[in-house]
Structure formats: structure tokens, C-alpha cells
Amino acid sequence: MIKKYKLFINNKWVDAENGESFISNNPANGKPLAELALADKKDVDKAVAAARSASKDWSKTDGDYRAELMMRALGIMKKRHKELTHWEAEDTGKPISETMDVDIPYACRAMEYFSNLARQIRGSVIPLPGDDALCYETWEPYGVVGSIIPWNFPLHIATRTICPAISTGNTVILKASSQAPISCTLLGEIFLEAGYPPGVLNILSGSGSITGESMLVHPDIDLISFTGSTKIGRRCLKASAESNLKKVLLELGGKGPFIAEADCRLDQAVNSLIVGFCFMQGEVCCASTRAYIHSDIYDEFVDKLIRRCNGIKMGDIMDPSTQLGSLIDENQLNTVDGYVSRAVSDGANLLCGGERYTIPPCDKGFFYKPTVLEIKDNSLECVQEEIFGPVCTVMKYDCLEEALMLANDSVYGLGATIWSEDSRNLYKASKSFNAGIIWMNTNVMSKIEASYGGNKMSGVGREGGVVGIMEYLKCKNNVHYIGPEDNYYKFEN
Ligand code: NAP
DSSP: OOEEEOEEETTEEEOOTTOOEEEEEOTTTOOEEEEEEOOOHHHHHHHHHHHHHHHHHHTTSOHHHHHHHHHHHHHHHHHTHHHHHHHHHHHHOOOHHHIIIIIHHHHHHHHHHHHHHHTTOOOEEEOOSSSSEEEEEEEEEOSEEEEEOOSSSHHHHHHHHHHHHHHTTOEEEEEOOTTSOHHHHHHHHHHHHHTOOTTSEEEEOOOIIIIIHHHHTOTTOOEEEEESOHHHHHHHHHHHHHTTOOEEEEEOOOOEEEEEOTTSOHHHHHHHHHHHHHGGGGOOTTOEEEEEEETTTHHHHHHHHHHHHHTOOBSOTTSTTOOBOOOSOHHHHHHHHHHHHHHHHTTOEEEEOOSBOOSTTGGGTTOBOOEEEEOSOTTSHHHHSOOOSSEEEEEEESSHHHHHHHHHOSSEESEEEEEOSOHHHHHHHHHHOOSSEEEESSOSOOOTTSOBOOEETTEESOBSHHHHHHTTEEEEEEEEEOSOGGGSOOOOO
């Protein structure tokens, strides 16, 4: 018997109005994990009504109270970390070592960090010319926030959005991806036990096309925080324009460039590139998937890269020594394989990988070997489009200016990486990259304490850090006249 989960609305576990449900499977072995209620428009309406009603009181609570509740939720989360670590691995197909080291600790840290940070938010007094008005700016919650997230880091991304939103006095409707919804559903149990009032957090499992879409067009949601593909990001903006002009935060796709200068520490750089495109099977928005290697070190770099890639351990995702897990589903496997086949037809040289990995127990999942494609043309589809699998292109360059030009030749602008021992070159690169996050002599390192987000078609706005929390607050300008009574602006007549 698999577990059954309902929708979490107004602190109650309820069936979907239409009575429908769906099954979430473990992509690494195809086993069904849980049955979840499938929300539709009516359930979205119910959740929004609950969130709106709760918003009246919740927006007026003080930061200490909100932080106290979040810290209680954190305590429960920590007690349940083992169970959450397992669910997150099984529902996404990623190795348990990643959920243990990244997903659950990051989610816990988001709860702690944002609940404390929210208490420190303050307005400002604006000096005006003359002495007759006190002008001050204050920050207020938007009201009802809709959070729509993808399947690659469910709890991490959920907490990155709902913790700043709730800590600053907003109420939330969270929709996890129907491909990995379990850990987010468990957040309902955690928030309920922590003592949150009804309606502050509502959690809906359901499809993007119905549940997600109903949120996007809902006239009573004030802000949508969306993390996912650029395609649906566009839809979010359009739906906002067509409904109530709700604020839209977008964390979208990427195609991260990676530059290795001739003077870089080669072994470390190779290692960081592998982390960049193999962590989470390459299903990471900020993955380093376009490597530009200086011609002086190209052969040695690529040789080491291929040897290391061929040694990456794939296998049972619950084995802590497994390094690469399963892609999320068969569709994604076919998408990745299709990109690689077309790249080879387009003239790319396949240096390693390029096929499904089927040695048991991986034969029941959607495992794909780490793949490196050598290219000479930056305009190829495999260089320009997000593949979302463990696939990286490598290309030779002769001078840093050329590498930076190639790196910026993309519609995306999320993460960008450079390895060099020359601090002037690092500085030059960090100024030149058109991206939201720059890594110098490290890679794909992101902390909840700093901003995260992209330029160009990688997104709008930022999550994380002080910049991220402020996205969930709107500024109010208060002008208080304190001058003499006969000195108002007035029409002379
Ligand atoms: P996706 O297809 O855009 O889905 C993301 C979320 O949107 C899911 O919850 C999905 O629901 C929902 N959705 C789908 N269609 C919708 C619609 N018409 N209206 C409202 N919601 C809708 O993306 P994905 O395949 O899950 O995730 C991979 C993408 O996310 C990649 O492009 C990756 O780069 C990006 N990503 C970005 C970041 C970042 O921080 N920048 C982080 C992680 C991932 P269902 O899944 O239930 O259909």
C-alpha cells in the first residue's frame, strides 16, 4: 500500500473537489511512491480564498511571532530530516548523498535565515528640502503569494520562496511539480504541527496546465514566484498582463559558460566543471554546460575531463557512494539523447557518454552517461539550448576576450564561471559576464544568504539574500505634512 496525500488548504487535509488523484513514481526504479490529490481550478479558488482571509491578520502579526513559528517548523523539519532526505531522493531520482548534503540542509537554512532576516527589515526617512514634511518609506507584504516550483530541488526551492514570503507577512499557495510533489506536501504536516494559523500556507498538488495555470490567471493572487522553464516563464508574464497585473518573479533556465584560462589550477578546474554539469545529473538551471578551454591547456584538460567522466559512479541512488542518479523521466531521457544525436549530426565530436546507462539496477530508471561534445561552432543547437542532462560542450579559444565573447553569446544569463590564477583576469571576466551569478575558481556554489537569479531569458528578479526577501515586500511612501497650517500647496483664487 502506498501513502495517500490530500491537498492542504486552510490547515485541513482535503480531497480534490473533482475527487481525482495521481501517482508519483521513483524515476530511478519506476516504483510508485505515493498517491496525491489532483487539484483543479475549484481547489485553487478555495486555497486562494483561505490565503486571502488569513492575510488580514497574518500581515499584521509582528516579526518576532512569525520568526518563532518558523523556528518551530525548523525544529520539526530537523527531527524529520532523515525521512525527508529519503523522500527527496526517491521522488526526484537523485543520489541520496545530494539530498543529504544539499536539499534538506539548504531548506533548513532558508527557514532559519529568512525568519531572522525578516525581523531586521526597516524603512527609511527621506530628507526633503524645507522643514514642513516628514517623509518616510515603509515595507509591506504583497498579500497572497503563489509559488510554483520545478522538480529538481523541490524542498530547497519551495523554502527559498515560501520562507521569505511568509516571514514578511504574506500568505502562500505552493504548487510543487507533479513530477516530485511529496516533500513539499509534507511541509503541510510540518507547518500544521508548528502551529501556523489556518490559511497562511496552502499546498496544492496538481498539474502545471490546470493547477498552475489557474494560479497564474487568478485575480486574487498578488505575486507569483515562478521557478521553471523559460517557456512557462513567458506564460506567467502573459497571464499576469491578462489578469490583474500581479507581480511576477521568474527564476528560469540557463546555459552556463565555463572558462578555463591557461594559468588555472587544472585538476581543480576539471573537477569543478564535472560538478558543474553532473551535479543532479545536470538537471540544474545554473549548470556549466559550455566549456571554453584555453588552447595552451586544451588537450591536457580534455584528456583529464574524459578520464574523470568515465569514472563517475552511477548506481543505486540510495547508496551514499553513488554520484549520478536518474533523469526525472523517460521524456527527459529522450530529450537529452535527442540533443546529443543531433549535435553529432551537426558536426560535434562525441568524446564520451552519449548513451543511456543500463547496468542493473539502473536498467529500470532513466540514467544517462556523462557526455562531452567537442565543438568548433558556438551557434550549434547543443551550445545554445538548455539540455538539462549531464551533457557539456568543450571548445578551444586563444585569448580571454574571445572566450568572453563566446560566453556571452547566449540568450541566457544565469551562472558563469572562470578559472584563472590572475586576479585581473578574474575581475575583467566578472565585469564582462552578462549573468546573475559569477563563480571565480569555484563553481555552482549558491548560498541562501546571497541573491540568486538571472539576466536576459534566465529570469526577472532575484531569490535569496536581502535582495531576495525584499522582492516579497512592496514599498510605501508616507508623506506627513508638519508645516504651518497656512502653508499648504493651494490653488490661489
Ligand atoms: P516547467 O515545465 O516550466 O515546470 C515548472 C513548474 O511549472 C512545475 O510546477 C509545472 O507543473 C508548472 N507548470 C507547467 N506548466 C504550467 C502552466 N501553464 N502554468 C503554470 N504552471 C505550469 O519546468 P520543469 O521542467 O519543472 O523544470 C526545469 C526548468 O526549470 C529548467 O528550464 C530549469 O533551468 C528551470 N529551473 C530554474 C531554476 C532557477 O532558479 N533559475 C531552478 C530550477 C529549475 P507540473 O510539473 O506539475 O506540470
